[in-house]
Amino acid sequence: xxxxxxxxxxPTRTRAAESAGYTKGEHxxxxxxxxxxxxFGEASFKEVTTRRISAAAEVSLPTLTYxxxxxxxxxxxxxxxVVDRYRDRTSGAATTATQSLGEPCSPEQARAHLKMVxxxxxxxxxxxxxxxxxxxxxxxxxxxxxxxxxILYERLWHPGAxxxxxxxxxIRGRVEPADDDRIHALLLLSSFLAFQSxxxxxxxxxxxxxxxxxxLELVQSCLDELIDAID
Amino acid sequence: xxxxxxxxxxPTRTRAAESAGYTKGEHxxxxxxxxxxxxFGEASFKEVTTRRISAAAEVSLPTLTYxxxxxxxxxxxxxxxVVDRYRDRTSGAATTATQSLGEPCSPEQARAHLKMVxxxxxxxxxxxxxxxxxxxxxxxxxxxxxxxxxILYERLWHPGAxxxxxxxxxIRGRVEPADDDRIHALLLLSSFLAFQSxxxxxxxxxxxxxxxxxxLELVQSCLDELIDAID
DNA sequence: GTCTATAGTCGGATAGAC
DNA sequence: GTCTATCCGACTATAGAC
Numbered sequence: 001x002x003x004x005x006x007x008x009x010x011p012t013r014t015r016a017a018e019s020a021g022y023t024k025g026e027h028x029x030x031x032x033x034x035x036x037x038x039x040f041g042e043a044s045f046k047e048v049t050t051r052r053i054s055a056a057a058e059v060s061l062p063t064l065t066y067x068x069x070x071x072x073x074x075x076x077x078x079x080x081x082v083v084d085r086y087r088d089r090t091s092g093a094a095t096t097a098t099q100s101l102g103e104p105c106s107p108e109q110a111r112a113h114l115k116m117v118x119x120x121x122x123x124x125x126x127x128x129x130x131x132x133x134x135x136x137x138x139x140x141x142x143x144x145x146x147x148x149x150x151i152l153y154e155r156l157w158h159p160g161a162x163x164x165x166x167x168x169x170x171i172r173g174r175v176e177p178a179d180d181d182r183i184h185a186l187l188l189l190s191s192f193l194a195f196q197s198x199x200x201x202x203x204x205x206x207x208x209x210x211x212x213x214x215x216l217e218l219v220q221s222c223l224d225e226l227i228d229a230i231d
Numbered sequence: 232x233x234x235x236x237x238x239x240x241x242p243t244r245t246r247a248a249e250s251a252g253y254t255k256g257e258h259x260x261x262x263x264x265x266x267x268x269x270x271f272g273e274a275s276f277k278e279v280t281t282r283r284i285s286a287a288a289e290v291s292l293p294t295l296t297y298x299x300x301x302x303x304x305x306x307x308x309x310x311x312x313v314v315d316r317y318r319d320r321t322s323g324a325a326t327t328a329t330q331s332l333g334e335p336c337s338p339e340q341a342r343a344h345l346k347m348v349x350x351x352x353x354x355x356x357x358x359x360x361x362x363x364x365x366x367x368x369x370x371x372x373x374x375x376x377x378x379x380x381x382i383l384y385e386r387l388w389h390p391g392a393x394x395x396x397x398x399x400x401x402i403r404g405r406v407e408p409a410d411d412d413r414i415h416a417l418l419l420l421s422s423f424l425a426f427q428s429x430x431x432x433x434x435x436x437x438x439x440x441x442x443x444x445x446x447l448e449l450v451q452s453c454l455d456e457l458i459d460a461i462d
Numbered sequence: 463g464t465c466t467a468t469a470g471t472c473g474g475a476t477a478g479a480c
Numbered sequence: 481g482t483c484t485a486t487c488c489g490a491c492t493a494t495a496g497a498c
Contacts, residue, residue, distance in 0.1 A: 025463065043375070047277045049491065060465055065493070067463095136374075143367075143429045144274070153432065161436055182437055183453045187422040190429065194421030198374045201384065205392055206413055222414045229460025256481065280473060291483055296475070298481095 029067045032057045037078050041133025045075055045146045072147045079141070079148035082134045083155045086124070089131075093120035094163065101166055107231070110170035115227055117163065118192065122220055125196060126213050132196065139197040161185050171230050188226065195219060260298050263288045268309050272364025276306055276377045303378045310372070310379035313365045314386045317355070320362075324351035325394060332397055338462070341401035345458055348394065349423065353451055356427060357444050363427065370428040392416050402461050419457065426450060 035056035039048045050071055054061045068074035097113040105113075125131050141148050142157055162177075164185035169177035177185075195202050199211060208215055266288035270279045281302050285292045299305035328344040336344075356362050372379050373388055393408075395416035400408035408416075426433050430442060439446055 028463080044275060044278065047275065050493090051491075061492085062466090062494075063464060071492070142432045145431055153435070157432065158436070179437060179449060180453065183450055184456075186433060186436055187426065187450075187453060187457070190425035191418040191422035194425045195418065198421065200376055201373045201388065202417060204384070205389070205417055206410060218410060219414055219418075222411065222418060225415075226418070226457060226460065229457065259481080281475090282473070292474085293476075293484090294482060302474070 025067075028057075028059060028063065032059060032064060032067060032074070033077060033081055036074050037081060037137070038130065038133055040075065040078050041130070041137045044140055044144070045071075050074075075147050076151060078137070079151040082138060083151065086134065086156060089124050089127075090117075090120045093117050094160075097163060097167060101163075101170070105170055107171045107173060110167045111227060111230070114164065114167040114171070115224055117167070118188070118223055118227070119220060121192065122216055126216055132199070135193065135196045139193050161189060164189060168230060184230065188223070191226075192223065256298075259288075259290060259294065263290060263295060263298060263305070264308060264312055267305050268312060268368070269361065269364055271306065271309050272361070272368045275371055275375070276302075281305075306378050307382060309368070310382040313369060314382065317365065317387060320355050320358070321348075321351050324348050325391075328394060328398060332394075332401070336401055338402045338404060341398045342458060342461070345395065345398040345402070346455055348398070349419070349454055349458070350451060352423065353447055357447055363430070366424065366427045370424050392420060395420060399461060415461065419454070422457075423454065 032053065036048075036053050039053050039056065042048075050061060050064055053074070054064055057063075064071075064074060068077055093113075093116045097117050100109060100113055125135065138152055138156060141152050161182070165177040165182045168181040168184050169175065172181065174181070203209070203211060206215075263284065267279075267284045270284050270287065273279075281295055282292060284305070285295055288294075295302075295305060299308055324344075324347045328348050331340060331344050356366065369383055369387060372383050392413070396408040396413045399412040399415050400406065403412065405412070434440070434442060437446075
């Protein structure tokens with residue numbers, strides 16, 4: 001509860017071994033982070049135990065403390081890892097779309113960009129198996145704000161939602177997005193998020209045994225229809 | 232973990248006092264249920280403590296055991312209470328729409344019915360303040376299946392999603408819903424659910440300080456647009 | 463860097479009095 | 481019906497050896 005140690009005591013690891021690329025410590029740290037990300041994808045901050053994470057990472061309990069200070073520090077580190085990895089994989093479509101907003105852009109171009117952004121999001125979820133867990137992690141934290149809310153909202157959700165809202169505004173011939181555009185963006189992103197986040201129910205409703213690229217393609221064409229309907 | 236005591240030991244309360252309407256026990260039981268419903272609306276099964284519920288209901292801890300057997304029994308009782316109360320308040324629009332499916336029905340009639348069902352859902356959320364918590368409870372359980380998943384899926388979600396899918400099929404001139412119709416229904420209901428369930432983020436994105444009937448009206452007109460776009 | 467051992471807290475459930 | 485008292489397991493975090 002002491003407010004001072006925001007960044008935890010993050011191991012110094014200053015001297016030596018930087019030429020080798022990885023110190024042994026960095027490797028351990030990464031294993032812990034992976035295990036934590038997986039765990040926090042499946043359950044909430046309170047539900048996940050540090051014991052479970054340490055077991056999955058095959059380290060002892062105090063090792064988590066050594067690298068991340070406390071449970072909250074580990075949680076925040078997960079959020080930052082998600083933001084980074086997510087950025088790497090969607091920056092393409094996002095920056096293209098963002099650039100297009102700088103110059104004059106026809107409604108149809110904006111529409112195409114919006115579809116592209118949504119497709120990039122969806123593609124992310126098919127390509128890597130753990131991206132599915134990131135979505136659940138992010139969705140949960142945004143619905144029920146916890147220690148990582150600010151990180152995820154400011155660096156992930158807000159930029160994405162704002163981009164979508166601006167594209168929708170352009171589709172409608174506006175420059176600045178109005179409430180109406182933002183609500184549309186919110187519903188669009190929410191439905192996509194909910195579909196992924198609620199895989200269990202989606203699959204059960206549709207009698208699918210998995211959500212592969214074929215299934216996702218169907219969902220995407222529905223989303224495209226929704227985007228085509230804007231205006 | 233013993234499979235036998237499905238219904239917990241539910242107090243007998245067989246004899247007498249049925250003419251008075253409520254025994255003292257029923258009143259206590261209800262207070263506990265209300266407190267539990269509120270708590271489970273705000274946090275998950277694991278996160279909520281029985282201690283907190285008993286404190287909120289102003290009874291001692293073993294009293295919960297007396298009425299509901301154990302924590303899971305209480306949780307399931309909450310789910311059943313939600314199903315019942317929800318049914319009471321939306322049966323109007325739902326049965327009207329369901330009946331319309333029995334007889335020949337034009338696409339435009341089906342579209343109007345679908346809008347009506349969505350509006351009934353939304354109205355439920357404005358009318359009573361605790362309905363908002365039911366939505367969070369239901370949404371959480373459906374996303375992350377727990378002890379009450381079957382109850383909520385079979386008696387709440389599935390009927391609703393199937394009704395929506397059938398109405399969408401009719402809008403498109405079909406009789407039996409195809410995958411495409413079901414996906415559309417899923418996205419529609421999900422976006423609505425997500426909007427409510429993620430109030431924090433919705434309000435922050437739109438810079439609203441509350442979600443009252445005026446705000447909900449805006450959301451509904453967006454949803455109407457989405458419904459108008461079907462076909 | 464990573465461990466074992468343990469302190470201190472809290473949660474679910476039960477025994478048994480009234 | 482409702483309570484007080486209590487057991488026992490599981491959790492987070494820390495002390496200190498290696």
